[in-house]
């Protein structure tokens with residue numbers, strides 16, 4: 001069978017002469033991968049690089065054959081990041097935590113990441129403007145403001161990180177329940193989740209609200225997670241490719257039982273049962289990998305807790321009236337009781353949720369591990385024996401209480417393609433970019449996974465090796481990588497949403513906050529299209 | 545025993561020779577050795593571009609000894625990550641000599657520049673003249689410096705000797721600069737002469753012996769006396785514990801506290 005590509009798309013017949021022919025006999029050909037949650041660009045990634053020079057000694061690439069140099073293990077520099085993703089066979093990546101004020105910086109870095117199409121999600125869960133508008137019940141204006149701020153930052157969708165909790169933490173307080181009132185705002189995290197999920201549906205964004213739950217990382221948080229998902233149950237489904245109303249990010253970190261670190265255990269059965277019986281939720285794994293990494297999130301409160309547990313170097317940051325963040329180096333250890341449970345929770349969720357279209361493989365890069373570990377996760381999902389080999393090596397107390405050993409399910413190769421390509425593309429609303437079909441974007445990865453007649457999951461070592469380095473990565477019809485080596489320069493597009501407003505009420509609102517609170521002028525805050533690599537607005541540029 | 549002699553032809557700028565290591569040379573033929581990668585500036589060269597390479601007793605067995613003749617401070621990263629065998633440097637050696645070293649032995653018949661033995665975990669480095677800054681230290685960002693092995697310096701060293709040292713031993717025959725054993729957590733440093741200011745500052749564990757004088761901070765409390773014999777001479781050392789700012793359990797034994 002032949003796959004034909006011309007002018008960047010799959011075609012039925014080639015019109016031009018002398019096409020390049022690739023013999024992919026006995027190889028596995030997949031659509032380019034889609035990573036819908038990976039912290040690869042922006043101010044906290046840069047701060048992570050500054051905090052951990054030692055991490056940059058773990059991986060460096062010299063400039064050979066015209067490609068750019070780069071360093072970094074968990075926080076690779078932009079060029080290296082693009083090369084690594086491309087080597088893995090990926091085509092589209094999503095930076096999931098952009099404070100509006102730091103959007104320009106994020107785009108500056110994304111411009112330097114070759115090959116990938118990029119999207120980014122805007123942090124709105126602790127924004128004073130958002131919380132004020134909800135408290136004042138000015139919900140129509142809220143819709144307009146969300147469209148404006150997405151446009152101003154050239155970002156793609158909404159991200160909520162522990163809504164309200166960063167704000168409370170800045171006052172030295174904590175929010176432990178989604179019905180707790182946020183200091184100074186007389187609303188609750190639940191109000192934020194509900195209203196932004198509703199706004200998201202109303203204004204027709206292409207991807208659901210992405211939620212990082214309150215109490216993330218803490219024992220017993222699975223109840224908070226289910227409560228948060230229930231909050232938006234009655235909103236119905238969304239129109240378009242992505243029907244989900246809410247996307248639960250790195251669900252692994254939000255699915256724990258127990259009331260202390262000693263009684264810490266897996267809540268994967270409860271969370272998976274909820275997801276199985278409801279159709280409005282999609283999620284990604286946030287699988288942990290036993291290794292050293294640099295954790296980073298907008299959840300400032302949680303990072304402060306993590307710093308107190310580890311006692312090493314750390315950064316916490318407050319981004320004016322918008323959000324917070326924190327960065328803490330961390331090592332996930334097999335023999336650590338809590339880490340061993342966390343490892344199991346991720347895989348349990350992937351194996352207990354029946355419909356692969358609801359989930360995406362991620363490590364919450366770099367929080368659970370680095371994205372170059374994805375092939376290992378695929379091997380764990382496809383091969384029960386391979387899981388058992390890891391289970392043998394983990395903490396012995398944890399080994400006896402996890403349910404993972406009792407799960408027999410093994411993913412088929414087809415299912416792994418869904419959870420690394422089709423499902424994340426659908427959740428992000430870019431389904432056509434991850435499909436092999438006539439007229440669709442020609443993004444392909446060609447892998448040598450051994451004898452295709454045999455069960456590819458059978459030999460995990462070969463599978464991991466094959467998936468880690470694609471023979472070819474073809475992006476928009478161009479061969480960009482060959483056996484892990486960059487072949488030519490190419491920059492993908494940057495998708496964004498939102499539009500410029502023509503509403504006096506909105507102008508008045510925004511001007512007020514810039515006058516009263518921001519340290520920058522509105523004119524300097526707005527990211528211009530010229531600052532973005534190949535910008536593509538998926539909504540109307542001007543709205544009424 | 546197979547022995548390789550490398551005579552440095554000289555070069556006006558630094559040359560990165562991380563491949564000069566018995567662990568890399570192993571059973572490679574002379575031809576293969578000539579082609580080993582060497583970097584200078586933004587270019588990649590081959591070993592033969594900078595060295596005359598000779599071989600003694602070309603038997604089919606791994607390289608045991610590498611001798612570098614005419615060495616200068618421009619040769620950087622000699623013996624980096626080596627885990628076996630012996631390197632003899634005739635002349636001075638540049639930065640990062642024996643960094644990350646796991647085993648084997650390096651002898652320098654001259655002086656070394658900064659970062660000698662940084663983050664090494666085993667083996668032996670013997671410097672017959674002086675060493676630079678950050679001897680046996682950690683690289684920026686890492687939490688641990690030297691973790692094992694021995695570094696012996698017949699001359700003096702500069703600042704930050706044994707920074708964040710976590711194991712092994714450093715012996716210095718003459719004076720050290722400031723910040724000796726800064727943030728040290730374990731291991732032993734012996735200075736047979738004097739050291740500068742901030743000695744043992746932020747020390748958390750391990751032992752520093754100073755047979756001359758040194759300046760120490762207020763975070764150290766005197767806990768007793770220690771009597772030793774060094775090269776036939778009896779010495780009385782004052783023993784201090786600290787640094788209390790880090791709730792440290794380190795010990796500094798010192799003949800004379802300078803102000």
Ligand SMILES: [Zn+2]
Pocket residue numbers: 037039096097249250297364367
């Ligand atoms: Zn994340």
